[in-house]
Amino acid sequence: MDNVVPPAARRDDAAFEKIARVIPLLADLSRADVLVGATRGERVEVIAHAKPHSVVPIHREVLIGGQLTRENAGALVRAIAERQPSRSQRAYTASNLEDSTVEGLPAPVVQEALPIENESGKIIGGILIETNLLESERLKRRSEVFQRAVRAFQQMAVRGEPAGIETLTAFGEHDGVIVVDAEGVIRYMSGIAVNLYRNIGYGEQLVGKPLSYLETQDDELVSRAMKARVASQVEIEERGRTWIKKIIPLLRFERAPLFAASRFHLTGAFLLLHDATEARQRQRELLVKATMIKEMHHRVKNDLQTVASLLRMQTRRMQTTEAKSALTEAVNRILSIAVIHEFLSEQDTRVINIRDVSQRIVQQMQMGVLDPARHIALKLAGPNIYLPARQATSCALIVNELLQNALEHGYDARAQGGTISLTFEDCGDAVELVVHDDGRALPPGFSLDRLDSLGLKIVQMLVTQDLKGQFDMQSDDGVSAIVRFPKIPLGGEEGWNEPE
Secondary structure, three states: OOOOOOHHHHHHHHHHHHHHHHHHHHHHOOEEEEEEEEEOOOOEEEEEEEEOOOHHHHHHOOOEEEEEEEEHHHHHHHHHHHHOOOEEEEEEEEHHHHHOOOOOEEEEEEEEEEEEEEEOOOEEEEEEOOOEHHHHHHHOOOOHHHHHHHHHHHHHOOOOOOOOOOOOOOOOOOOEEEEEEOOOOOEEEEEEEEEEEHOOOOOOOOOOOOHHHHHOOOHHHHHHHHOOOOOOOEEOOOOOOEEEEEEEEEEEEOOOOOOOOEEEEEEEEEEEEEHHHHHHHHHHHHHHHHHHHHHHHHHHHHHHHHHHHHHHHHHHHHOOHHHHHHHHHHHHHHHHHHHHHHHHHOOOEEEEEEEHHHHHHHHHHHHOOOOOOHOOEEEEEOOOOOOEEEHHHHHHHHHHHHHHEEEEEOOOOOOOOEEEEEEEEEEOEEEEEEEOOOOOOOOOOOOOOOOOOHHHHHHHHHHHHHHEEEEEEOOOEEEEEEEEEOOOOOOOOOOOOOOH
16 A cells, blocks of 8 residues: 555646646747756655747756756745745856857856645645746846736646647747737737738737737637637638637636635737748648659559569460570569559558568469479568668569579479578668578589579679678578668668769
8 A cells, every 4th residue: 555646646746747738838938948846855856847949948958857956946946935936046057058158157047936836725846937148138128918928827837727738739939929818909919920910911000909800710719719718729721821820818816815716817818820831831742742652653563563464474475494484583573673662652651661562572472483282381580670662672672582593493393392481680770681491502612703693693783782781692401591781761862872
């Protein structure tokens, strides 16, 4: 029973989780680092840390798990002890700061702190808001309406309000900010918000006008969010633009007299605006491009399969075994490349699981090349390994040639029974594949420098020139063909193997 968490502690943890969901947006609107400290006996431990996106953060590292003390967080320690908001200024050395202009030179940082109460009125921690002095002074020069709205949001944050905040996307440095009052009248617009509305034809002064003045859905969206007292986000098309609009109701906590219930009083809302027109247009263009590329791969696959079918027909007309064998090998090479295009036509990525490709090649060989009467088994082993399309194509051809070589040269025509295994190994920054057959050993004097087999010459060329790897063959209860090559970083295949 010692490990059972008391109900009060579980409720406190739930309260901290709600607060942690709010502070990312608080950090962006305050243009400050926001830390949540929980009291752990005599200590105050950082359990959440949010950095702003629109300015350089104070701290290089995320401080979760660290301790807040009187030396590094005096405002928070005082707020917890005195049960009221606190403010102070302290100097951080440049080595502690993300934005360090002169190493070792102290930089002033403004700290604001608010205590966090649980449902029983006990102080369980606090929120520490750290702003560099320059940003703090800039905030003082901004509209008093905006400053009041930010302070209201800070007071809401210590209670994990408003609900629904976790559904919002991150605030961006090019997002506009509007503050409306409880009646839906615009009381503040940031410069970015003014420009965004100018882009859709509103050149006049909008501060002081109701949202209903605008021929947009803003009034309806804000009214709905304020009525529900829940943060919300929508993506809508208006006036030829794509907008992402976030609404955050602003609630002021009013502590009631004794024996009366405390309550939140609605004071207005933040309306955050993001013009996503260009981003969505790029997404649509990429989707069209991806669809066209997939269709192209599908057609290439069909064309290759048609060529393979024509060659099969030609094979049946050949009179000599040598000619039939050459055409059969050509068919298998074409089908190996067709498998790659089939995968690319079915997937939305240029990254291919080479194990799946090899499984398809093995199946094709079992159906089209293996004589069931010889009882030679093909086995595949190893993990899933994802390669860029270019490497996967070369690897597919190598697998086809090595399997075909093992079938042709590992067993004589009268051999009954045998096993050819294909094994992949993911070596981290490299891939190794081994094709082993339990048939005849390599002939005396065999050397990769003096190859007569066209298939093995193709393998050697693909491995050394295209994959920049190594190829070896050795006798060991049969023959093992070993290929090892470095992985190209996913997405980094451009320029690979370009001529010097």
